[in-house]
Amino acid sequence: MTPGLIISAPASGTGKTTLTLGLLAALRVRGMQVQPFKSGPDYIDPAFHTAAAGRASVNLDAWAMTAEQIAALAQTQADLVVAEGSMGLFDGVARPGEAGIGASADIAALMGWPVVLVLDVSGQAQSAAAVAHGFATMCPGVTVAGVVLNKVASPRHDALVRDGMARAGITVFGSLPRKTEIALPERHLGLVQAEELPRLQSILEQAGAFVTAHCDLDALIAAAASGGPETVSVPPVLPPPGQRIALARDAAFSFVYPHLITEWRAQGATILPFSPLADEAPDPSADACWLPGGYPELHAGRLGCTQNFRAGLRDFAQTRPVHGECGGYMALGTGLIAADGTRHEMAGLLGLETSFAKRRMHLGYRLATLATPMPGIAASTRLRGHEFHYATILSQPDAPLAEVLDATGAPVPETGSTRSLPGGGRVSGTFFHMIAKASA
CATH class of the missing domain: 3.40.50.300 (P-loop containing nucleotide triphosphate hydrolases)
Structure with missing residues (x-):
């Protein structure tokens, strides 16, 4: 090593x-x-x-x-x-x-x-x-x-x-x-x-x-020294959300763990980046869309004014899975209230309404057991992740995506959300950032 x-x-x-x-x-x-x-x-x-x-x-x-x-x-x-x-x-x-x-x-x-x-x-x-x-x-x-x-x-x-x-x-x-x-x-x-x-x-x-x-x-x-194992081969433990993944990537959506992208690519997935801030829609050839976390609250005005991004995302979601993490989850909701109290319309694919007008820190490890599937991941799968944001939930009316516990085993109210669409698509989101599949 x-x-x-x-x-x-x-x-x-x-x-x-x-x-x-x-x-x-x-x-x-x-x-x-x-x-x-x-x-x-x-x-x-x-x-x-x-x-x-x-x-x-x-x-x-x-x-x-x-x-x-x-x-x-x-x-x-x-x-x-x-x-x-x-x-x-x-x-x-x-x-x-x-x-x-x-x-x-x-x-x-x-x-x-x-x-x-x-x-x-x-x-x-x-x-x-x-x-x-x-x-x-x-x-x-x-x-x-x-x-x-x-x-x-x-x-x-x-x-x-x-x-x-x-x-x-x-x-x-x-x-x-x-x-x-x-x-x-x-x-x-x-x-x-x-x-x-x-x-x-x-x-x-x-x-x-x-x-x-x-x-x-x-x-x-x-x-410098090393006492770790000389050779370790571990197969990817998390399947990709699709084989062609439309991945939001710009200053508002940049929080993606490199090991996840590496695992997805190792399993044959193709990453298709697009920029919501540039009013770009997901690539229509993709079979799944992933909106990472980031700082949507700093760009809420621009996101709220996008036409092509929101319309394209809504159209995509009718027939294919869309998932958002933290900031991406907020962008999938109905609206986001910025720190100055101004409400900005988001994609409206979930009923989530969030606010930064009254900030409250949410921080810590999360163990989630999926109640329904996530893109590429079956229901009942246990995921380990981490939550870190200052948003307050005003409304979270959709079905919970998971049972979520903190590192002490106590339940947390940020269960994520999921919604099935008439055309066969499914939209989901979580406040926790997925890191790995739990081993047991």
């Missing part, structure tokens, strides 16, 4: 993404082929990884995926793997899923990738070593190779922190001073999407130069 590192931290917001992007960009400048991964459910960070590495970043999820699926996805022809963790290293849910609780530590232990811990050392000095030491000794199956110090205030501050690390036997791979110029803008679901940043290439170049100047790249490369 390709040797790798996993970039993690004690908590969110400590600089994992900055270090990951800078490291990917710096190693790419060196001519190395680096394969990025992201631990856990996330659409936005992997898009930045892809831009920095020049290779598609893939999600690895210990709650939703089996160990065999993770190992198979992690097989790559590259010089090095760099995976970015989520939240804190050991943070996950209370009850295990397929291969763990969804923590970055699960992936590190399974794949044998040493952890590089990013520490925000602002407001402390030698005490930071106690944090690093605690993380290094927390779990015998997880190896902490060392740390990168972030938000270092001065050379004196750096020397004091390094003194504590030396006494604790912790390797320091680098010290990053405060640098706001390479900060990435954020919005309510995390970072602004990579494709929305006209200065992205410049930001990545700055990040690469920043990490090169302040980190020991040779030491980081040397620290």
Whole structure:
């Protein structure tokens, strides 16, 4: 297996993404082929990884995926793997899923990738070593190779922190001073999407130069290792929704897990992208239509004014299956109320009415048992996924698509919806993003 590192931290917001992007960009400048991964459910960070590495970043999820699926996805022809963790290293849910609780530590232990811990050392000095030491000794199956110090205030501050690390036997791979110029803008679901940043290439170049100047790249490369299975072959576990799939793809509908597209193509499916924001309709030669999640609320006015998209989608749905996830689900509904209180008409294929005027976070893993079929997936199938949105449901009158539980086994009201049309078509939607089929 390709040797790798996993970039993690004690908590969110400590600089994992900055270090990951800078490291990917710096190693790419060196001519190395680096394969990025992201631990856990996330659409936005992997898009930045892809831009920095020049290779598609893939999600690895210990709650939703089996160990065999993770190992198979992690097989790559590259010089090095760099995976970015989520939240804190050991943070996950209370009850295990397929291969763990969804923590970055699960992936590190399974794949044998040493952890590089990013520490925000602002407001402390030698005490930071106690944090690093605690993380290094927390779990015998997880190896902490060392740390990168972030938000270092001065050379004196750096020397004091390094003194504590030396006494604790912790390797320091680098010290990053405060640098706001390479900060990435954020919005309510995390970072602004990579494709929305006209200065992205410049930001990545700055990040690469920043990490090169302040980190020991040779030491980081040397620290990489792998203890995962040498060869793993896992057949695709989720059938495609059709053999010719009309896939909405633009700034409003961009949240698709790369492993799903790979699985669909491996089973012979053809992907036919179209842009609702450009008022494009699904390709009439397709036998299924899939509307991913994204940010329809930011483009509700444009979507509400489309003629060709909505008419074409309605016509398509009369005879063929259409499915929407999260933002795609909202776009299939009757209307979407934006944050300013303005209502915008959506496709009207489902009775769902949603609002962002009163935002409420819905976040967490989901285990869904289908009450009726989804495109390509039979009723009674159990699916693992993740929900993350701020929409409030005002009306959800159609038949529920599934029984949906959270990671503790408690039911959630976002059951999804389904509706059969007179011409034989079926429309369905969920607020959860499908990741994998449950193994049991």
